[in-house]
Amino acid sequence: MSSTVGAVPPTRAASPPPSAPLHRRRSYRLGRWDLKYSPYLYVTPFFVLFGVFGLFPVLYTVYVSLFDYELLSGTKEYAGLENYRLLMQDAQFWNAAYNTLGIFLLSTVPQLIVALMLANLLNRQMRARTLLRMGVVIPNITSVAAVGIIFALIFADRYGLINWLLGTVGFDPIAWRDNRFASWFAIAFMVDWRWTGYNALIYLGAMQAIPKDLYESASLDGASTWRQFWTITVPLIRPTILFTVIISTIGGFQIFTEPLMYGNGLVRGGVDHQFQTLAMYIYEKTFTGNSEYGYGAAMSWLLFMMIIIFALINFVLVRRSVKGDKK
């Protein structure tokens, strides 16, 4: 088989047609175009679809945010940056931003640390390894709504499982919804329950790509498993950690269903909005009552900017604190 590779087609080699230089130039040009442009063509379908279903809505949101837009009556008046100006003074918006950030920190930090530890454990030789590895993603395939309902019952104020347990050992029940921190904790707990296994599996995948001989030589040098984890595993999966941090940031800032279910389906997010997140406030303004689409669009756009800023901050933070090998 290998002998035919590189063999020149006989016809062409035997008698080149008179128009050869022109033809060759043309086919050369086509070949160059092929190299230059066809990759763009291959990715075009994605960008066309993204343009229609991704970019257009984003840009249209910017457009809508410049109007005083009421849905049912169809009133639409140009308002310029008025929506943004009002937004800056809207205490409820900043309260929602504060809640979102709090819930995000409370859920993401422990979640990723536990996921890392869990992945490290799953990476060892043990029995029923595949079963255990599959087991950690089971929470993730559960419907968010179902998780929300069950956990809302577990963290219920009077007839909840946790308060009942606290009661049996003689503690006072916790006001899971009235207390801001308690409500954040409960919501963060739901998020962690669902996403820790998912992240662990991603970490595990990255860990398996690390060459085994690195660990072997480290063992020969007398490095403890803990030391190996910190100086070999963590730096080598740094890109993966960055990826999960960014993804968690995006998800964390858009958190909606968990706090909604937790608050008995009310977008208010507790009596005093103590666990109303940005997405819930956007929903409240955009879809209930007045249907203030312009205002909601302005908020959505601001949330978009916030996510980008926070993702960048996290990117820098993680890249600094988890040092990779210098190449």
Added chain:
Amino acid sequence: MRRRLRIAAAAVLAAGVALGSAGCSKKNDDEGSTGEGGQIKLVLQTFQNFGYDQAIKDFEAAHPNIKVEHQKMGELRDFQPKLVQWLAAGSGAGDVVGLEEGVLFGYVQNPDKFANLLDLGAGELKANFPEWKWNNAMTPDGKKLIALGTDVGGLAMCYRKDMFEKAGLPTDRDEVSKRMTTWQDYIALGKEFKASGKVKAAWLDSATSLMQPYVMQNSQTFFFDKDNKFIGDTNPVVKQTWDLGLQMAKDGLTAKTQRWSADWDGAFKNSAFATLPCPSWMTEGVIAQKSGPANSGKWDIANIPGGGGNWGGSYLAVPAQSKHPKEAYELAKYLTSKEGHLAAFKEAGAMPSDIAALDDPAFKDKTSEYFSGAPIGKIFGESVKNMKPVFLGAKHQQVWETIFEPQMQAAERNRLSSDAAWKKAVDEAKKATS
């Protein structure tokens, strides 16, 4: 190269066409189309439980050319924003849609989204409904009717007979009704209940339970005046109920549960309170389901203190975007006729607003097994006859459910003082309605 380009272009095109056509066929489905054999498909969208399963079967039997797809859209607060979007977008809404009393006025203000039922011949039905129920769905100029009345709330007082007995109170429903003709009587009886110390339960589920019936009995307006301006802070009756409810909480008469929450459900199951003002839709539809079969026969129903009154109730409208307005009107007309009302009553306890249905033995002589054989037809029927219309306004539901009720609950649980919670509620409501 050229061929490759063509293939790529074809792929893009095909993807576009596939997506486009997928979108189109969905749309046609939603709007109701002509199906096999020239059958017309109508989409009916309702929330909670309108109890229309049997009524739809009967309607289809009488109209073999029409097929009804009943989409049950969950709770009002889930359905309401979707409906607004569909109406604004011009597609997606059903041929017949359910509208709740608390949000109806918002639609009356934007009548061009709906077919004028008067044009479709609804004028002949006017005498079938109480005047206020009919007028609520009419534009102020009286030229356009956007919806027909389905159920009304009616009001009564549901109570736990077994707990009353333990506490040494009368258990017979007539006697109970006599012992609490006014709200003051009701509170006094509650104190007696508590003082007996024999039942480990509160008297009432939540301080906020009084608001709806009390205001409906004592005022012709609620949070809005008839020009749809917010008057929640100046309507004296609203503040009266607020104080009355919170005083009961202070006296330890309420279970302090948040209505419509998991805890509220738990309170039913755990028999945590003895009484609950109940509109008819709440009897079989809410109390019986939440309390469960274990508590069957332990509940009973007495008259509401302070005389009749209303709480809740709905309408059926035909959106202007319907492709089959005539058939849609036929469906709405059937469902709001005597037969439709009685079928819905049988299925979901939804009380008729059709006058003939109210006098029909199927309603009038109806008793409820779950509620110790209480004559619910008689009790609720009478409460409707004493009913005075109350103007709710376009944003009633929003102001009550998302602003006043939560703040009142905050005060009940001592998170805020009553004054601070009141001030917050008023400020928020003013902001939301400005």
